[in-house]
Amino acid sequence: MHNSLITKKVIAHSLKELMQSTPFQKISIRDIMGHAEIRRQTFYDHFQDKYELLAWIYQQEASENIEDYLDYEHWSKVIVRLFTYLKENQVFYVNALEVTEQNSFDHYFFEHIQSLILTIASDLLKEEAVSISSDYLTFFCSYHSHAFVGMTKAWLLTKCQLPVAELSQNIEKTLKLSLLEGLK
Incomplete structure (x- = not known):
C-alpha cells in the first residue's frame, strides 16, 4: 500500500473514532491529528478540510x-456485506447523516448505489x-437508488x-418484483 494511502486511512480512522462520541461539527483538524498522533500539517498534505x-x-x-x-460476488451478497458494514459502523454513519452543509453522505452513497442497482x-x-x-432503465436505477x-x-x-439478512432480502425481493412488473 502506498504511504499516502496509509496516511489517509490513519487520518480517516482517527475521525471515525472521534465521531463515536463527538458530533462532526465539533471536531477540529487539531483534534483529528492529535488523536492520530500525526503532525497537523500532514492533514493538509492530503485534504483541504475535514469535509473533504x-x-x-x-x-x-x-x-x-x-x-x-x-466483479466477483453476486450482488445479493454485496448488499448483505454493505448492510453488515453499515451496522458495524452505525454510530459513525448516524453522526455523518447530521452533516448536511457539504459533502453529505446521501450524495456519495447515492452515486455508489446507482452503480449497484444498475x-x-x-x-x-x-x-x-x-x-x-434505456430511458426506463435510467428511471428504474434512479428511483430505486433513492x-x-x-x-x-x-x-x-x-x-x-x-x-441485516431480512433487510437485504426485502430489498432484493422489491427490486425483482419492481423490475418484473415493469416488464409487463
Missing part, C-alpha cells in the same frame, strides 16, 4: 464495500432474457432494528 476527509471516507468505504466486490437490473434482465428501454438510500438512512437512524 469525510467525503474521502464515503468514497473509499463505499468503493471497498460495493464496487470492489461486484448491476442488479442488468443481471435480472439477463436472467429473464428480456430488455427494456429508495435504497432512504431506507438505509431510516434503518441506521432506528439503530438497525431490522436484521
Whole structure:
C-alpha cells in the first residue's frame, strides 16, 4: 500500500473514532491529528478540510464495500456485506447523516448505489432474457437508488432494528418484483 494511502486511512480512522462520541461539527483538524498522533500539517498534505476527509471516507468505504466486490460476488451478497458494514459502523454513519452543509453522505452513497442497482437490473434482465428501454432503465436505477438510500438512512437512524439478512432480502425481493412488473 502506498504511504499516502496509509496516511489517509490513519487520518480517516482517527475521525471515525472521534465521531463515536463527538458530533462532526465539533471536531477540529487539531483534534483529528492529535488523536492520530500525526503532525497537523500532514492533514493538509492530503485534504483541504475535514469535509473533504469525510467525503474521502464515503468514497473509499463505499468503493471497498460495493464496487470492489461486484466483479466477483453476486450482488445479493454485496448488499448483505454493505448492510453488515453499515451496522458495524452505525454510530459513525448516524453522526455523518447530521452533516448536511457539504459533502453529505446521501450524495456519495447515492452515486455508489446507482452503480449497484444498475448491476442488479442488468443481471435480472439477463436472467429473464428480456430488455427494456434505456430511458426506463435510467428511471428504474434512479428511483430505486433513492429508495435504497432512504431506507438505509431510516434503518441506521432506528439503530438497525431490522436484521441485516431480512433487510437485504426485502430489498432484493422489491427490486425483482419492481423490475418484473415493469416488464409487463
